[in-house]
Amino acid sequence: MNLPATYEYYAVIPHRTQPAVLLLHTENGWSLPCWQTTERHFWQTCDHINQTIQDLLALRVITLRCLFINQDTGSGHFIRVYEFENRDAQWRPPVNGSWIGFSEFKTLPLTHQMQRAVLEAWFTEQMEGIPTTRRAWARTGWFDETARWIVEILQGQAIEVSEAVQQVRTWERSCLLRVATTYGQVYCKAVPAMFAHELPLTQHLDVHWPSHAPSVLAVNRQQSLLLLRNFGGPKLGERGIFAWWEEAVHTFAMLQRETVTHADSLIAMGCPTRTLDDLIEDIRALLADTETLFVGGKGLTNSEIAALRPHLSHFLNLCQELKTYQIPYALEHGDFGPANVAWVEQRPLFFDWSDSSVAHPFFSLCLFPEEMEISFPDTSDWQMRQRSAYLRPWVCYESLERLTRAFEIAQRLAPLHHASRYHRFILPHMEAKWEMTLMIPAYLRCLL
Structure with a gap:
């Protein structure tokens, strides 16, 4: 029997006015406040963390950022370290706790050496100043x-x-x-x-x-x-109702088609524009960036990179072929999937448009087919029904036969479109690139 995964949390709680951090003395040495749980949460979710610290220490905090994550999927043990804002001016440490400054910290024995590296970086930042890029x-x-x-x-x-x-x-x-x-x-x-x-x-x-x-x-x-x-209603991924998914794909295509005439307005309000000519240049830059693909050994392997690069000319030819279809640029969601679609009052509602752009609309369905296949393994004709539901609104631009071919090409290029978005628009503007750097190899593996 497999044991449940365990999640070990550590809290970097600073003094409100001094460059010091709360450490607790244990029989094995000094430690940041910590606890373990088998409850699974996405690491970005923090309401349960804030509440746990309130329960353990009677201290009100706000999570500022995640400092460290170690995920050992083999053993099922996960370590997460967060930095907090101390919101209680009157709070005092428990009897086994002290506010520890940098000079004292350097001489203390810690229960886990991971904490030393995290705290050294934290103290350095307190002395040198917070980066201007901090959110x-x-x-x-x-x-x-x-x-x-x-x-x-x-x-x-x-x-x-x-x-x-x-x-x-x-x-x-x-x-x-x-x-x-x-x-x-x-x-x-x-x-x-x-x-x-x-x-x-x-x-x-x-x-x-x-x-x-x-x-x-x-x-x-x-x-x-x-x-x-709050729009309420369940997310699409929380309900195994094929008709909802089918309707969501069809309605989304209709919305996209209607945004064709809004493209200039969308661009004027700041939506990035990503043409197929842009994609050609982005693909070249992305596949040439070994460091981004390899991610220090955590991304694509050398053999995967070697298998991908010979297809560069094929990918560029597909871009040129897709340009021959009379399908206009429209609003592309960037992260379209069942987690970003709610079912409200018998209609799909689309949200979380951070990654959106004005681009080839068919790129939005990059990961949706895979989600449908996983969610409806007993629906043998899911692929045909999904494609039909999505393409019907576009027959005013091309025949269904040509739309089907354009859809096939777009599905092949979509992982490159999304991976290059991270490469060009997102990762260069992130301080903690580790949060999203594995998205690029994840998308590119769809091509292998």
Whole structure:
């Protein structure tokens, strides 16, 4: 019998006014506050972490960022280390705890040597200063300022807040907050500059396709904040109802087709433009970047890289062939899948448009077919039905036969489109590149 995976958490909790960190004395040495659990959470999810520290230490904290992850899938043991904002000025350490500065830390025996490397880097940053690239939500004070803005906006709309604002998730891609109100749950999403177009785009979708887009309560362009009403309903991936998936694909294609006439507006509001000519250059740059493909031994193997590169000319020829079809550029989601589709009032609702661009629309279905195959193993004709549902709205541009061929080409090129998006638009703007660097080899393995 397989034992459940164990998750070991460590907390870097700083003193509010001094460059010192909380360490607890144990019989085996000094340690950051830590605990183990078999509960599985995505590492970006932090509400349960904040609550655990409240329960263990009676201390209110906000998660700033994840500092270290070690995932041993073979043994099922996972280690995660996070940095926190200490939000309680009156709090005092327990009897076995002390605030430890850098000079004292260097001489203390630690229970786990992993902690030494993490804390040395943390103390160095305290002395040298926080990098200018650090996300706003990973800085002390951001949460309280944002929570005040949320409450002010809601009160201005006669919506009463019934509970304190809670932090739900945080990483470099975004931070998500939640608050209970008389209007139901309300969510606030903060995004970095590279995804700033998601704010006006979501507003645009709410205006033009309100049945299939989140309801926007407010936008703060200066702070890159998006305040959304909870749309409720299950996510597509939480329900094994094939008709819902089929309808979602069809409706999404119709929405994309309608955005063709909105392309100039989408570009004007900041949506990246990614033409097939751009993709040709991006593919060349991506496949030539050995360091990005290899990821220090964690990405593609040397043999996988060697197997992929000889296909460069084939990929470029496919781009040229796809250009011969009269399919216009439209809104491409960038991360279209059952996790980003909700089923609300018997209709699909599409959300999380951070990775979107104006590009070849067929690239959006990169991973959706694989998800359908996994979710509906007993539906033998799922592939034909999915393709038919998606392509029907496009017959005004090409015959179904030619659309089918264009779809096949786009499915082959889609992993390159998405991998090159990370290579060109996302990873260069990330401080903790480890959070997303494995996305490139993951997409490229779809081609092998």
